[in-house]
Amino acid sequence: MFATVDVALFRINPDVGTGQLELLLWRRKADSDTFPNCFALPGGYVFENTDEQLQDTVSRLIINKVGVEPAHIEQVCTVGNAKRDPRGWSMTVLHLALVPFSRSALVSDEQCWVPARHYANSTAQEQNKGDKNQQNNDHALPFDHNQLVTLAVERLSSKALYTSQPLYLAEPTCSLPELQRIYEELLQNKLHKKAFRDRLLATNLLVDTGKRIQGRGSPTVLYHIQQTGITTFERVMQGHKKD
Amino acid sequence: MFATVDVALFRINPDVGTGQLELLLWRRKADSDTFPNCFALPGGYVFENTDEQLQDTVSRLIINKVGVEPAHIEQVCTVGNAKRDPRGWSMTVLHLALVPFSRSALVSDEQCWVPARHYANSTAQEQNKGDKNQQNNDHALPFDHNQLVTLAVERLSSKALYTSQPLYLAEPTCSLPELQRIYEELLQNKLHKKAFRDRLLATNLLVDTGKRIQGRGSPTVLYHIQQTGITTFERVMQGHKKD
Structure with missing residues (x-):
């Protein structure tokens, strides 16, 4: 059993259309044993020895892989199963984070902002069906990250309603x-x-x-x-x- | 690192006042290495070998420790830290479950329905302060279960609003x-x-x-x-x- 935290950080880019929802991705290390060099949600292991609380894992991720200070962070949900990670049974606590555009400059060449909805909804489902011919294939993320983006975008839309x-x-x-x-x-x-x-x-x-x-x-x-x-x-x- | 699921099952008892919110507690085994014989939220370990998904752990708990089929189950949040369980770093995925009164009969002598609010709110905080002289002491639950009950009751109240x-x-x-x-x-x-x-x-x-x-x-x-x-x-x- 291992536990991770994943962060879906969003901004609204006012320079695309009337304002486009964008998501921060981060490139996995070249020497990673899973999905090396792939772009994915910023995420990482809970370190039992140094993280006293789950919140400490989140703070560490924000500093090391996100690099900007979000205006808001909240838990979305926890996804756990035997298949989401090739390394074994794993659980991830998905967080969503929000930042104003003016504070969202990239801090590393290994990051990028992408249109969030291209990585959510039907895209993720198409990927899971293994439909390699879809033009949306460029939007496949490692692990179940397309599903996690979908869950985070749904939470955002739902909360905007009320x-x-x-x-x-x-x-x-x-x-x-x-x-x-x-x-x-x-x-x-x-x-x-x-x-x-x-x-x-x-x-x-x-x-x-x-x-x-x-x-x-x-x-x-x-x-x-x-x-x-x-x-x-x-x-x-x-x-x-x-x- | 170990992971558990806890379930806060609620009913409304129409025979108390104009209808009182009640919570199901379950007595821990006499040979348990932590808090033997204490009443607590029904909960248990995620079994990596047999639970393919987190949902399988929830289903197993409902069958083995709750005994009634809830009308609704949802995740509330995940709490993880080094201190909540004396056995080590642990994470629990808290679920709330709801059942109509007519379907809520106890299935075991080791269960009881209690007034939910007595175990939530200030009670839990008082317990954490170690105030042993409070008359609320009877409402102390093992681990951080008072805090978990508080979180579940807050979610219930919040959702009732909208x-x-x-x-x-x-x-x-x-x-x-x-x-x-x-x-x-x-x-x-x-x-x-x-x-x-x-x-x-x-x-x-x-x-x-x-x-x-x-x-x-x-x-x-x-x-x-x-x-x-x-x-x-x-x-x-x-x-x-x-x-």
């Missing part, structure tokens, strides 16, 4: 239209502008900075985000109702 | 007032009758059986619950607003 969790992906100072684009990317759905504002402002996590950006229409308010935990909305986010 | 999860604690055929008492016990809060009905009926999980119970006022509708998964409410449950 909580303020996505604010951890935003810049410390931002506008409501910028936040709406983050939610729309996570939910893969257009949102009604006024309904979105009502939910976000009711959390009391946004503080008016007094600054305004002048665009084509009326000035856009800049808010400072108070990172004081995750708030549950009184009403969930819904897709945009067509006229 | 999902249909508590329906798994209800009888297959029941009335809205019965369901409201379950939610009020989980949320520890009175709910507004009409608001409660609106949220539950909007899930489309309740099917009118055509049967009615005649009480003091107008007849009460009996519904059949369709156990087809957990639905997120469009509006969260809130406490009762005072006049």
Whole structure:
């Protein structure tokens, strides 16, 4: 039995489309006995002798393989079975982590940011079926990491529906239209502008900075985000109702 | 390193107050090398040789130590550290399970149902402080099980706020007032009758059986619950607003 921790770190890249969900991958060492040189989720063993708690393993991974300080980290779930790792029965505690784009610079040549959804959902299932002819084959990750990415993306989408969790992906100072684009990317759905504002402002996590950006229409308010935990909305986010 | 699974199985006992949240405990074997004869959460080792998946460990525990078939099981979180078990570094994957009262009969003399909240919250913290003079001392569980119960009860309360999860604690055929008492016990809060009905009926999980119970006022509708998964409410449950 061995235990590992894997981290799915996400950012929203505002320079791709209206903001694309991206995932950090890390290249496995050339001398690794499993999947050498392959890109995978940053992960590693729990060291019984030096990690007093599971959290110590997570902190070590963040420092050594992620390199940026996430704004938020949470457990998603634990996956354990005899087949996920060729070395034997293993359990991994999957964590998701979120970072604002401005703080997400790569710290190593052995890392890259990739479009998260290309590695999730049907891609992972296709890989498991061994369908080598799919054009999605480029998105196969070692072990069960496609499945882990899927689970993490599902958790993100689910929490975007009813909580303020996505604010951890935003810049410390931002506008409501910028936040709406983050939610729309996570939910893969257009949102009604006024309904979105009502939910976000009711959390009391946004503080008016007094600054305004002048665009084509009326000035856009800049808010400072108070990172004081995750708030549950009184009403969930819904897709945009067509006229 | 060793890995275990622990199960916090809950029911609502309608015969205590307006319905009390209860937890199943199981007596550890007399020849156990840790905490012999103590009552604890049903739990056990992951057997690498016979459990192909983590889920197989859970199923084995349910059969051997719980004895009833839960209506719902889900992972809560994983707790791992060097100190929680005197035998060494260990990780446990905590699960919560829910069963309707009518299906919750004990299957062994070595089991008991206890009031869940007596074993959660401040009790666990007091135990950790080693305060031996507290009258709550009777509620100390082995290992970190008080903390695990706290985490499971918190998850239950949190999900009651915005999902249909508590329906798994209800009888297959029941009335809205019965369901409201379950939610009020989980949320520890009175709910507004009409608001409660609106949220539950909007899930489309309740099917009118055509049967009615005649009480003091107008007849009460009996519904059949369709156990087809957990639905997120469009509006969260809130406490009762005072006049």
